[in-house]
Amino acid sequence: MKTNRTFTMIKPDAVANGHIGAIVDKITKSGFKIIALKYTFLTPEKAGQFYEVHAARPFYKDLVSFMSSGPIVAAILEKDNAIEDFRKLIGATDPSKAEEGTIRNLFAKSIDANAVHGSDSDENAEIEGSFFFSAFEKF
Numbered sequence: 001m002k003t004n005r006t007f008t009m010i011k012p013d014a015v016a017n018g019h020i021g022a023i024v025d026k027i028t029k030s031g032f033k034i035i036a037l038k039y040t041f042l043t044p045e046k047a048g049q050f051y052e053v054h055a056a057r058p059f060y061k062d063l064v065s066f067m068s069s070g071p072i073v074a075a076i077l078e079k080d081n082a083i084e085d086f087r088k089l090i091g092a093t094d095p096s097k098a099e100e101g102t103i104r105n106l107f108a109k110s111i112d113a114n115a116v117h118g119s120d121s122d123e124n125a126e127i128e129g130s131f132f133f134s135a136f137e138k139f
């Protein structure tokens with residue numbers, strides 16, 4: 001089902017480098033409405049659960065360790081065509097390949113510390129949003 005919602009995290013590198021404000025500004029100026037927003041953190045156990053689909057990948061251990069290395073910002077966003085438009089706004093997974101002006105092009109340094117997460121499907125956006133927010137918080 002198309003929900004027009006996506007889920008994002010501002011990752012530990014972007015939080016540590018002071019980019020929360022600039023990234024949220026870029027997101028809202030690009031037409032996304034903030035439905036829910038939380039400054040929080042992932043324990044190694046929680047990060048492992050969140051990225052379970054990547055458990056067999058060689059970078060999984062480093063990813064879990066990086067994602068639990070410091071605070072993050074989690075958010076649910078709404079816009080027509082949210083999944084596709086947000087993936088466009090953040091740019092390619094590897095920031096060196098991300099188009100100019102995208103969030104990863106502007107704020108990320110490497111493929112493992114790439115500033116933001118964006119859901120890849122409506123179904124995953126719902127699962128990932130529910131990982132951080134209660135039904136009441138998502139209204």
Ligand code: IDP
Pocket residue numbers: 059063092093111112113114116117118120
């Ligand atoms: P995405 O975040 O652009 O959707 P995915 O393939 O779903 O990319 O991978 C999830 C996360 O895992 C990426 O954002 C990145 O942080 C990390 N990652 C993906 N591929 C690599 C890699 O080859 N080396 C190190 N980290 C990676």
